[in-house]
Amino acid sequence: MAGSMHLSRLRRWFLASPPIEFAISNLKELLVGALRQGPIPQHVAFVMDGNRRFARSHGIETVEGHNLGFEALARILEVCYKSGVKVVTIYAFSIENFKRSKFEVDALMDMAKVKLSQMAQHGDLLDRYGAKVRVLGRLDLLKPDVLAAVNKAVDLTSRNGDRVLNICFPYTSRDEMTTAIRDTVEDYSTPLRPALFANGPARTPFSESHIAHNIRAQTLGSSRPQDTHSDSESTSAESSAQEDDAVLRNDHASRVYESGSSFSSSTTLHLGGQDGHHSKAAASGNTSDGDSPMYMSPETISRQILTDHMLTKGTPPLDMLVRTSGVERLSDFMLWQCHENTEIVFLDVLWPEFDLWHFLPVLLGWQRRISKSRQNPNAEGNFAGDTPETSEEDADNMVLRQTKVKAI
């Protein structure tokens, strides 16, 4: 035991000595530069797992483990962005994590706040080098001071370059999916404004209301007494409005009635066009144009629309998901995003130890597979998704952008 401790200390001293450090950083630089020459995943997600276990196994405080985890994150972000990854998504805090000890939650929140507010102090540097920072998740669960730091950091970096760092802060994927569903439903249940719907009548040259009116007139002509008996409400409404309108409203009311809504037909009739139920009023106001198209049809909801309502909207599809510490499940992270062509990698290394050396084989394997599937597109198990081709033109810029090790 003592021997191994001496050995590790010797090793650390050796690695920290200036020439070795210089050599290692040069080697890393070279490898990252080499990685850039091949295809690179555009969107990588990390589950930073193992901070607590690392702390426990090394006999340090849990909070200290999280700090080391943050260092590892900085290391890996450097590798990712330098090698050409556009979007990195990290799982920083799950909604479930609120159940952990208050001390740890507070420490994590504190850390996030300190990091984010420190970031905000470096506005200049961030503008020049930084990535866009976005915080995904249930921000309403955060304390106000943390939320303020989050908003400030997001605002500051919102105009930055094409690199994006998504921090999933209080996040679970099920919550994300539910929110996406809810938002979609909300979108679809706001009535379309007439301006938006301007081309609607043009596509249906025959006015449904007019047809309905004609039919009504014919039936009225043939069997008037029965008809007035059957819906006395329409005759009561006739006094207040034109006949055309009243028939239509009656039409609408009966439709609502059929659909089993809580609105009785009579209230809709009386309130029609008034301020009582706003959406209903708007709906019946639109009814004069036609029947159904006052809302967007739910049938037009597609996978793409839901994807656009996810928190990761606007980012390229997830190419790779890496989880450290050997736990082989997703734990409610990126369920929607990773379910198609994402390569999921579980590594048996704790997050604070995670470095280029662990990540390199994964990236190389990915590159190998992608270039194989490009050569032989019909091979089974290949990626259907698009492969990064865009990096060619800005490759020169990026070479320039590498840190000048040789200039030292």
Place this chain on the structure above:
Amino acid sequence: MVSQTDREILRAEIRSRGDKLNAADRENLLKPYLPDPADLAPANSTSSTSPRRSRAGTSSSQRRQKPRRKPIRTFLKSQLYRLTYAITHIFFGIVVRLLQAYHAVVDRIFAIVYHHHRTPELIRKDVRGLKRLPEHLSVILTLHKEDDALAALMDEVAELAAWSACAGIPQLSVYEKSGKDSCFNQHGRSTWPNMKPQANSLASALGVLKSCIPALHQIISTKLASYFGTPSQQPSLQLFAPHHPIHGTAPNHKSETPSLTLLLLSSTDGRETIVDLTKTLAEMSQNGKLSPEDITPELVDAEISEITTQPLRASGRGVSPLKPEPDLLLVFGPFLKLDGYPPWQIRLTEMYCTGDRNHGMTGYGEAVEYQGFMRGLWHYAGAQMRFGR
């Protein structure tokens, strides 16, 4: 890479919660690691950065104003990177092939040592020492391109069903992307890209599946008979798919034989189901029957789970309803890819890929083999497989 001394400074700073250094100190600490602002200027839109450059990067950028320096050095560097890329990949390829050969040998040995011999007792013995078994096992299979792909796939499903029944796993779900066995079209995979744009044709693919269930049930029953012998000793089998009625015999709870519930899934049960749910919810909301605030994870969970449990309950047999979330997901493929597997259910599912150790090499680990199945179960239990039972 950050040097050790700077790292120590940063760590001390973190411990003091960020009040040791001020912003300027930190920027000085960072400066050696940042790329030269002069290099960056042409890449950025110059108009926005010019005032800032004069403020932050005074010393370095004023000395060297030329926008493009050392073209030869840049060129050499890019050539060096290209060379390194080639060399790394050659070495990586060699290592991968060696590993692949090693694992192929190991797998053959496992396949010999661990063979089921169609004997339920042997399979039971193989799983006896395990700490835990999945209650609901899920498997991702791929339909291959050969002419008899469908028959092969059905045989794989039957084998898996038999192994699960022997091992005592009560629930098995099988996922195959292309809407399961397209009975009428043996080349399911090759025609698939043409079908993809129309979501409606997915539904027709699912319709084909319905016609396949009886055939599949027949095949599995035959397979079970070859494992268990006489029908009285066979486990009772229930086979169904979402939106389809149950096919099979009701489990007889008095008998000692285990029962197996087999669920067939396809890509339509994945994102498409969530889309369908959203459509229904949107319609309800438009009709004023539901307010968007009512949509909670619990509601969605209940609705999604309903799809897989409903047929069981509707038939009145579901004494122990299907567990909607699988405990273990086995991927028979070269690398771990979900390939459209239903996203909602796999929140806490452990995943295991039989070809995982080969860095995404194709053409390996795709075969559905007993040793792969066993490796997954052993892995789930946190145990190591050894040579010799």
